[in-house]
Amino acid sequence: MPHYKEGKNLKTIMQQLINKTIKSGKDMTHSETTEEDPIKLHREGTALCDVGKYKEAIEKFLEASRLYEETRNFFDASYTLFKAAECSYLLKDYTTAIERFHKAADLSFKKGYDRFGLSALQYVLDCYKAAGEEDKAEELKNKIKEVKDKLEATL
Numbered sequence: 001m002p003h004y005k006e007g008k009n010l011k012t013i014m015q016q017l018i019n020k021t022i023k024s025g026k027d028m029t030h031s032e033t034t035e036e037d038p039i040k041l042h043r044e045g046t047a048l049c050d051v052g053k054y055k056e057a058i059e060k061f062l063e064a065s066r067l068y069e070e071t072r073n074f075f076d077a078s079y080t081l082f083k084a085a086e087c088s089y090l091l092k093d094y095t096t097a098i099e100r101f102h103k104a105a106d107l108s109f110k111k112g113y114d115r116f117g118l119s120a121l122q123y124v125l126d127c128y129k130a131a132g133e134e135d136k137a138e139e140l141k142n143k144i145k146e147v148k149d150k151l152e153a154t155l
Helices: 010-023 038-050 054-070 074-090 094-110 114-130 134-153
Strands: none
Touching: 038 054, 038 074, 054 074, 074 094, 074 114, 094 114, 114 134
């Protein structure tokens, strides 16, 4: 990680900022400045994720995804949904992660972001394996292979 003034790294600085905001009594989940700004929510979600505050990050990512979709920014809507799913995966909430990765993949495929959709499906595969759902994992492997073959055929 890059180091900043006084030898502090970004993770330390972000944790201090989050702690200061929490101590000040401000509500980070619905602050006035970010309530309708998906970019700020996206950044806050990333900062929270970077310091291991996955539940709080999920809220930010889901709200950003909703707002991005409203403005028809489908790539970022899919990406922030993917990030929310990734946080669920890190919390070992595989059922929720699978649902969100599938939604991110569906949106990606629908809008032509096939490689991104493929990444989401590969994460679903990891979730199935982690949850011990080998039958579903095997089934998904076939779908992933189909998508990969399709992508290679378009090259």
